[in-house]
Amino acid sequence: xxxxxxxxxxxxxxxxxxxxxxxxxxxxxxxxxxxxxxxxxxxxxxxxxxxxxxxxxxxxxxxxxxxxxxxxxxxxxxxxxxxxxxxxxxxxxxxxxxxxxxxxxxxxxxxxxxxxxxxxxxxxxxxxxxxxxxxxxxxxxxxxxxxxxxxxxxxxxxxxxxxxxxxxxxxxxxxxxxxxxxxxxxxxxxxxxxxxxxxxxxxxxxxxxxxxxxxxxxxxxxxxxxxxxxxxxxxxxxxxxxxxxxxxxxxxxxxxxxxxxxxxxxxxxxxxxxxxxxxxxxxxxxxxxxxxxxxxxxxxxxxxxxxxxxxxxxxxxxxxxxxxxxxxxxxxxxxxxxxxxxxxxxxxxxxxxxxxxxxxxxxxxxxxxxxxxxxxxxxxxxxxxxxxxxxxxxxxxxxxxxxxxxxxxxxxxxxxxxxxxxxxxxxxxxxxxxxxxxxxxxxxxxxxxxxxxxxxxxxxxxxxxxxxxxxxxxxxxxxxxxxxxxxxxxxxxxxxxxxxxxxxxxxxxxxxxxxxxxxxxxxxxxxxxxxxxxxxxxxxxxxxxxxxxxxxxxxxxxxxxxxxxxxxxxxxxxxxxxxxxxxxxxxxxxxxxxxxxxxxxxxxxxxxxxxxxxxx
Amino acid sequence: xxxxxxxxxxxxxxxxxxxxxxxxxxxxxxxxxxxxxxxxxxxxxxxxxxxxxxxxxxxxxxxxxxxxxxxxxxxxxxxxxxxxxxxxxxxxxxxxxxxxxxxxxxxxxxxxxxxxxxxxxxxxxxxxxxxxxxxxxxxxxxxxxxxxxxxxxxxxxxxxxxxxxxxxxxxxxxxxxxxxxxxxxxxxxxxxxxxxxxxxxxxxxxxxxxxxxxxxxxxxxxxxxxxxxxxxxxxxxxxxxxxxxxxxxxxxxxxxxxxxxxxxxxxxxxxxxxxxxxxxxxxxxxxxxxxxxxxxxxxxxxxxxxxxxxxxxxxxxxxxxxxxxxxxxxxxxxxxxxxxxxxxxxxxxxxxxxxxxxxxxxxxxxxxxxxxxx
Numbered sequence: 001x002x003x004x005x006x007x008x009x010x011x012x013x014x015x016x017x018x019x020x021x022x023x024x025x026x027x028x029x030x031x032x033x034x035x036x037x038x039x040x041x042x043x044x045x046x047x048x049x050x051x052x053x054x055x056x057x058x059x060x061x062x063x064x065x066x067x068x069x070x071x072x073x074x075x076x077x078x079x080x081x082x083x084x085x086x087x088x089x090x091x092x093x094x095x096x097x098x099x100x101x102x103x104x105x106x107x108x109x110x111x112x113x114x115x116x117x118x119x120x121x122x123x124x125x126x127x128x129x130x131x132x133x134x135x136x137x138x139x140x141x142x143x144x145x146x147x148x149x150x151x152x153x154x155x156x157x158x159x160x161x162x163x164x165x166x167x168x169x170x171x172x173x174x175x176x177x178x179x180x181x182x183x184x185x186x187x188x189x190x191x192x193x194x195x196x197x198x199x200x201x202x203x204x205x206x207x208x209x210x211x212x213x214x215x216x217x218x219x220x221x222x223x224x225x226x227x228x229x230x231x232x233x234x235x236x237x238x239x240x241x242x243x244x245x246x247x248x249x250x251x252x253x254x255x256x257x258x259x260x261x262x263x264x265x266x267x268x269x270x271x272x273x274x275x276x277x278x279x280x281x282x283x284x285x286x287x288x289x290x291x292x293x294x295x296x297x298x299x300x301x302x303x304x305x306x307x308x309x310x311x312x313x314x315x316x317x318x319x320x321x322x323x324x325x326x327x328x329x330x331x332x333x334x335x336x337x338x339x340x341x342x343x344x345x346x347x348x349x350x351x352x353x354x355x356x357x358x359x360x361x362x363x364x365x366x367x368x369x370x371x372x373x374x375x376x377x378x379x380x381x382x383x384x385x386x387x388x389x390x391x392x393x394x395x396x397x398x399x400x401x402x403x404x405x406x407x408x409x410x411x412x413x414x415x416x417x418x419x420x421x422x423x424x425x426x427x428x429x430x431x432x433x434x435x436x437x438x439x440x441x442x443x444x445x446x447x448x449x450x451x452x453x454x455x456x457x458x459x460x461x462x463x464x465x466x467x468x469x470x471x472x473x474x475x476x477x478x479x480x481x482x483x484x485x486x487x488x489x490x491x492x493x494x495x496x497x498x499x500x501x502x503x504x505x506x507x508x509x510x511x512x513x514x515x516x517x518x519x520x521x522x523x524x525x526x527x528x529x530x531x532x533x534x535x536x537x538x539x540x541x542x543x544x545x546x547x548x549x550x551x552x553x554x555x556x557x558x559x560x561x562x563x564x565x566x567x568x569x570x571x572x573x574x575x576x577x578x579x580x581x582x583x584x585x586x587x588x589x590x591x592x593x594x595x596x597x598x599x600x601x602x603x604x605x606x607x608x609x610x611x612x613x614x615x616x
Numbered sequence: 617x618x619x620x621x622x623x624x625x626x627x628x629x630x631x632x633x634x635x636x637x638x639x640x641x642x643x644x645x646x647x648x649x650x651x652x653x654x655x656x657x658x659x660x661x662x663x664x665x666x667x668x669x670x671x672x673x674x675x676x677x678x679x680x681x682x683x684x685x686x687x688x689x690x691x692x693x694x695x696x697x698x699x700x701x702x703x704x705x706x707x708x709x710x711x712x713x714x715x716x717x718x719x720x721x722x723x724x725x726x727x728x729x730x731x732x733x734x735x736x737x738x739x740x741x742x743x744x745x746x747x748x749x750x751x752x753x754x755x756x757x758x759x760x761x762x763x764x765x766x767x768x769x770x771x772x773x774x775x776x777x778x779x780x781x782x783x784x785x786x787x788x789x790x791x792x793x794x795x796x797x798x799x800x801x802x803x804x805x806x807x808x809x810x811x812x813x814x815x816x817x818x819x820x821x822x823x824x825x826x827x828x829x830x831x832x833x834x835x836x837x838x839x840x841x842x843x844x845x846x847x848x849x850x851x852x853x854x855x856x857x858x859x860x861x862x863x864x865x866x867x868x869x870x871x872x873x874x875x876x877x878x879x880x881x882x883x884x885x886x887x888x889x890x891x892x893x894x895x896x897x898x899x900x901x902x903x904x905x906x907x908x909x910x911x912x913x914x915x916x917x918x919x920x921x922x923x924x925x926x927x928x929x930x931x932x933x934x935x936x937x938x939x940x941x942x943x944x945x946x947x948x949x950x951x952x953x954x955x956x957x958x959x960x961x962x963x964x965x966x967x968x969x970x971x972x973x974x975x976x977x978x979x980x981x982x983x984x985x986x987x988x989x990x
Contacts, residue, residue, distance in 0.1 A: 013756050014918075017926050020799045021914050024930070028910060028937045032903060035941065038948045042858040043896040050858025057855065058871045224871075 058224050062231075063197030066216030067162055067486070069243030071176065071206065073252035074278075074481060079176055080207070082162035086138040088146070089131035092123060094155025101153060102134070108149055109135055109142040114298040122181075122296070136163065136295040164200060164294050170287035172255045174315045175248075175279070175417060175479055177205015178290030194218055203293065204315075206246065206479060209418045213483055216243035242486035249278035249481045254609050258283045261605040265598070267570075267589035268316035270462035270477075271606055274581045276496045277466070277475025279415070281585075281606060284316040284458075319421045321455040322588050325546030326366075326383045326527075326595065327573045328404070328450030330468060330513045333376055335403025336391045337509035344376040344512040350386035356393070356441055363389050363445050366545065380516035381526045383543060385449050392448025397439055400447060401427040406502040407464040408474070414497075415459055415477040423460050426453035451547055461573055462586035469540070469575035469584050471510050472502035514540050518578055527596045528572065531604040536612050539576030541603065543595030546571060567591035572599035576607050583610050638687040638983040640916065646909040647683075647960065647975060651676050653902060654886075654961030660868045661881045661889040662963075668882065672963050679972035686976025690984050694977065695749055695924050701738070702746035702769070708735035709776040736777045736785045737970045741977070743773055743789050744931035747796040752923035757801030766797060781826055784956040788938060795934040796927045799917075833952050849885065852877050853947050857891035864895030882963040884955055887947040902961075910937045913975075916982045925981040932974040939971070 042050065071080035088109060095101050102119075105111060115135055123132045138146075138158065146158055164179045179200040182190075186201050190211075195201065196218055202208035219240030223231045258269050262285040271281035288305055297305075305313055314320070336342040352370030353362040365371065365385040371378065379387035392400055404410070410425025424430075426447060428439040446452035456464075459477060467474045476499055482491035504510065517540035521532035527543040546569040570592030575584035585603050592598035634641055655669065655676075662668040712735050747766050751758050758766065770793030777786040798807070822830065856872035865871065870892035872878045881889050891899050910933055917929030936959060943958040945951035957964050959971050 009755065013923055014926075016756060016801050017799060017923075017930065018918055020801060021918050021930060024795065024798065024934055025911070025914060028907075028934070028941070031937075031941045031945075032907060034950065035944050035948065036900075036903065038945075038950050039857065039891070039896055039899055042854060042948060043861050043891065043899075046858050047861045050855050051861070053855045054859035054872055057852075057877050 062221045062223055064219035064221055064238075064240045065195075065197035065199075066218060066240035067242040068164060068179070068200070069214040069216065069483075069486070070245045071214075072245065072247045073250050073255075074248060074280075075251065075253075076247070077252045078167060079172065079248070079250075079252065080164060080166055083165040084160065085136060085163040086143050086158050086160055087133050087163075088135040088138060089133050089157050089159050090119075090123075091131045091155045091157070101156065105134070105146075105153065105156065108145045109138060111135060114300075118296050118298060131157065131159070133295070166290045168252070168256075169289045169291065171252065171259065172250060172282060173205070173287045173290045174284035174317055175205055175250060175282035176290065177207040177209075177417075178203055178293045179207050180293045181296055200294065204419065205417055206248070209416055210246055210480060214243040214246065216486075217241040244486065245484040246480050247482045247484065247491055248479050249273070249280065250282060250479060251280050251610070253613075254606065255281045255283065257609040257613075258602070258606045259285065259287070261602045262589075265589050265592060266310050266316070267587065267592060267599075268320055268458040269585060269587040269602060269606060270317055270458045271583055271585045271610065272462045272466045272477055274466035274470045274473075274475075274575060274584045277463075277477045278481065279477055279479040280583060280610065282317055282417075282479060284314070284318070284320070286310050286312040288312045315419065316588070316590070317458045318415070318417055318419055319457065320588065320590075321421055321423050321457055322569050322571070322590075323452070323454055323546040323548075324409075324450035324456045324461060325544030325569065325571050326385075326450060327461060327542050327544035327571045327586070328409075328448075328454065328456075329380055329383060329388055330517055330542050330573075331404055331407050331409070331464060332388055332391060332395075332400065332448050332450075333380060333516070334468070334509060334513045335400065335406075336395055337376070337512065338503075338505040339395065339399055339403065340505075341394050341399075342376065342391055344509075347373050347375050348379070348384075348387045348390050349373050350384050352386070354386045354389040354445065356445070359442075361442070363442070376512060377516045377519055378525070380513065380542065381519035381523045383520075383527050388448040389445040392444050393441065395444075395448075397426070397428060397444045397447065400444065401425060407467050408460060408499075409454075409456060409464060413457075413459050413463045413477050414499075415463075416480055420459065421457055423457050424453055424455040450544060458586050458588050461571070461588070462584055465573040465575055465586055466581075466584035467502055468510070468513070469578075469581035471507065472504050474499035474501050514578060517542055517574075521574070528600040530596065531600045535604070535608075537576055537607075538578050539574055539607055540578050541572060541574035541600065543600055544571030544573070545569070545594045545596075548591065564591050568593055570598035571595045572603045574600075574603045574607060576611055583607060635983050637684075638979055639684075640912070640979045640982050643909065643912050643916070643975060643979060643982075646905055646912060647680075647972075649905050650902070650909070650960045651680075653905070654958075656867065657886055657890045657893070657961060658882060658963055660870065660893055661873050661886055663874055668963060675964075675968055676960075679968045682969050683972040683976035683979070686973045687979040687983065689976075689980055691920075691922070691925050691977075691981050692984075694745065694980070695752075698742075698745040698749040702742045702749075705735055705739045705742040706773055706776070709739065709773055711735070713776065713779070734966050736773075736780070736782055736789070737966050739773045739777065739789055740785070740792060740935070740967075740970050741932075741974055743770060744792040744796050744928055744935070747793050748924050748927035748931065751796065751800045752927060756923065757803065758797075763797065763802065763806070766793075770794070770797075781829065782955075783829055784942075784954040787942070787954060788935060788956065791938045792931050792935040795931040799927050799930040799934075800923075849879050849953055850949050852879065853885050853888035854949050856888040857948060860892040860895045862895050863897050864891070864893045867893050869893060884943065884953075884957055884962060885947055886962050887944050887958050890961075891947075906937075906940050910934075910940075913978055916978050919985070920981050921985050929978050929981050932978055935974070936971070 068082055070078060072078055092098065102111065102116065111134065119132060119134045143158055166176065180203045181199055182195060182201045202211040202214065207214065217240060220238045221234050222236040223234050225231055254271065258271065258281045262283065265285060267285055269281060269283040270279065272278065273280055292301060337344065350365055350371040352365045352368050355362055371382055371384040374384045374387050404425055410423055412420045412422045431437055431439050443452050447454050463477050476497040478494065480494050482493045484491050518538060520526040520543065521528045521539055521541045523529060526532065528541050548566050548568060570589040572587045572595050573585065575581045585606050587599040587603045589598045655672065658672055659669050746769050750766055750769060754762065770790060774786045774790045777789060852872060856870065856878050859872065870889055872892050873881045873889040878885055878888055890902060913933030913936060914930060917926050917933055920926040920929050939956060939959045942951060942954060942956050946953050957967055960968065
């Protein structure tokens with residue numbers, strides 16, 4: 001084998017190189033073809049897909065929440081408004097060390113433990129990319145201090161907004177209600193898209209009932225953003241339509257006077273304009289400050305309110321169900337008259353107790369010594385129980401039930417505040433259904449004096465009183481008088497809803513009952529004569545002292561020896577002026593004692609305020 | 617006068633000035649065309665940052681100047697100095713590992729006091745030069761022992777750069793060295809063997825990878841897995857290109873680019889801006905010009921009169937191609953994200969100077985040929 005000399009064969013090497021160059025070119029061509037193929041896929045075949053992604057990338061729809069409508073009283077006094085407020089928001093995903101940030105922030109703005117706790121609570125139910133509020137209502141100083149340190153806090157922002165504010169605090173809170181942060185339960189009953197951008201919603205009261213009107217219509221801003229979400233420009237803007245303002249039938253001044261008249265006692269008072277069903281005052285005592293709830297109440301304060309023995313959160317006017325006691329007597333009397341069971345001159349002897357024929361059990365009169373011989377006028381004026389035991393027995397439960405139901409007892413009045421309870425007007429059918437027991441005659445007796453199973457709400461009682469004063473004309477009680485578009489000075493009245501009137505057999509029967517009610521206040525022996533003494537106007541009323549528990553035979557009611565919650569409820573209904581009534585009231589003081597001593601003076605204050613003070 | 621010339625006799629006069637200035641007009645035209653188009657795209661992606669465009673123009677000027685200077689150097693001179701250049705480069709690579717500055721999390725820079733310098737850039741030229749120098753000494757195709765040595769000449773700097781770590785550059789240098797071997801006639805059998813070895817060695821490579829490099833591979837395989845993290849680049853650049861369609865959204869109208877969805881849009885991902893604003897059509901134009909440059913460069917290499925020139929020229933041409941295909945493959949989601957710029961278009965300095973110096977060498981090879989009589 002010859003030794004191979006490594007001499008360069010230029011021609012061979014040139015040829016080899018050419019060959020390899022061509023191979024390299026083919027290699028390059030294949031890869032470039034793959035690239036082109038890829039580009040054709042991306043830019044032609046999947047083009048539509050990527051165009052969509054690209055548009056999604058840059059166009060965002062931002063909601064523009066509407067301003068909530070304001071709430072005014074009947075005289076234009078503002079009860080719920082929106083205050084400009086600055087809140088401090090943290091977007092969690094942009095913050096590395098939350099605790100360190102909170103500590104650093106607390107050197108600039110006042111962050112209380114309550115704020116931290118609420119923040120902790122809120123952040124648990126907020127997705128990390130959404131801002132969580134730490135503080136509300138920053139002061140101008142705090143805003144300024146944060147602004148100059150803004151760069152130190154990525155993910156922390158001051159957001160200007162409007163915050164619901166109740167300038168009179170607890171005034172009429174049980175009517176107004178309040179707004180609070182939208183929670184999961186709220187989300188179930190609203191169309192979430194209507195609420196994009198809105199953080200608060202009416203939780204109770206008018207705020208809740210008229211949520212649709214107050215909320216307004218959400219607007220949108222279509223914006224182009226960069227990848228960081230920073231807005232570059234607005235493409236389309238659909239402005240929000242602010243919610244409508246509400247003008248209430250409520251008279252804030254009257255409301256305030258009425259609330260003060262309670263002097264801290266627990267109870268409720270409703271004042272109605274009998275001529276149209278306008279709610280003039282809606283009192284439930286004690287109250288609370290709705291402003292506490294707007295931005296999330298802290299647990300301690302809430303627990304304190306919830307566990308308070310006086311139950312300030314309880315809407316007594318709407319949901320308190322009390323035995324009407326003697327305040328029911330005028331209605332029972334009218335039922336008896338209209339049905340021809342009695343006439344106004346019929347006498348009944350009251351020995352201080354009543355017995356069912358053939359029975360030993362004594363049904364006592366509140367006056368142990370008895371009222372002697374009474375007829376309609378004295379029976380009502382002095383609130384003789386025996387007279388009404390007898391009348392009730394003569395009527396029987398069925399007629400009693402139908403007579404009382406004509407005044408709306410036992411059913412919701414339909415007032416435009418959510419959450420009303422119906423009270424209870426007992427009947428045979430009800431007892432069979434609810435207790436699976438027959439109706440006993442004794443139960444008819446005590447129903448006749450507004451005791452036993454009978455329960456009414458203060459709203460119901462006031463509405464029935466208004467109906468009585470108007471000779472059977474009935475209106476659905478309502479608290480919103482009119483609405484107002486944000487850009488309109490004109491008010492749109494909310495139509496008054498007449499209900500089926502209570503039928504009249506004989507107008508004279510009504511006059512007799514009303515005259516008797518006048519005697520309650522202005523008569524020499526009227527149970528509420530104390531409050532009628534120096535009145536500038538004449539009015540009709542009826543006291544009521546409702547037992548919370550049944551006394552045993554021969555047992556004596558002694559308030560001093562009873563626990564507070566067993567004390568009698570004190571009630572009073574009234575309306576004035578008698579000939580052309582402008583106001584009807586029902587007052588209930590829980591465990592207040594006698595109606596004449598406690599509830600009646602409060603009713604008088606309300607009537608005075610509305611009929612006398614108003615004029616001057 | 618009879619010559620083995622590439623060009624026809626008609627443009628003899630033109631060839632004259634090309635020879636005097638040591639230019640290759642065709643190559644120069646292609647490079648200028650790419651650079652000019654690149655500036656348009658950069659102007660758009662810079663989004664009003666005119667200073668950035670101005671700096672790029674200055675860099676292009678320097679790079680083209682560098683090309684002209686290198687073109688004047690005779691290939692024989694380059695060949696003589698090749699081992700020294702390679703030796704210096706290797707020394708500096710070791711130095712950079714010991715005393716180098718850390719920039720962007722990787723140790724690449726060497727501060728010489730007056731200038732910060734990346735020795736790995738130098739090796740992009742020094743490695744193919746060295747391998748070509750070594751192989752051209754003896755007849756081709758190289759014997760196995762010589763291949764082994766040539767392989768060692770490539771692997772040493774590649775490893776040194778890979779540990780900096782600079783995956784993109786080490787890959788580029790490896791491919792530059794590889795193409796010298798390939799063009800020198802590396803047998804397909806051996807190539808296949810190496811391919812198998814590489815496949816088998818992949819898990820081993822994985823083991824030595826940095827976390828962020830592994831992440832890139834994972835992201836490449838499944839970008840949707842981390843859409844806001846490492847996959848974000850790929851997803852956004854695909855959206856940019858795909859939404860460009862056939863004719864693009866128009867110059868300066870790329871929403872992806874201008875609304876800052878596209879990261880690295882002036883540097884590594886500028887190809888996506890091109891795709892978004894000029895569409896498949898615009899990309900087609902660029903691809904044609906790049907292909908022209910590659911073909912022309914390979915042609916120049918084929919025309920070289922000695923093995924050194926041929927191997928070096930061919931390798932430089934193919935390295936340019938690798939630059940192009942790796943960048944575009946990365947931006948279109950075909951390849952993992954390795955930090956390689958789109959040559960002559962991406963904003964950035966050092967690599968462009970090296971690249972143009974490479975074209976200077978090609979022009980030198982082409983214009984310093986002796987006219988041989990047949």
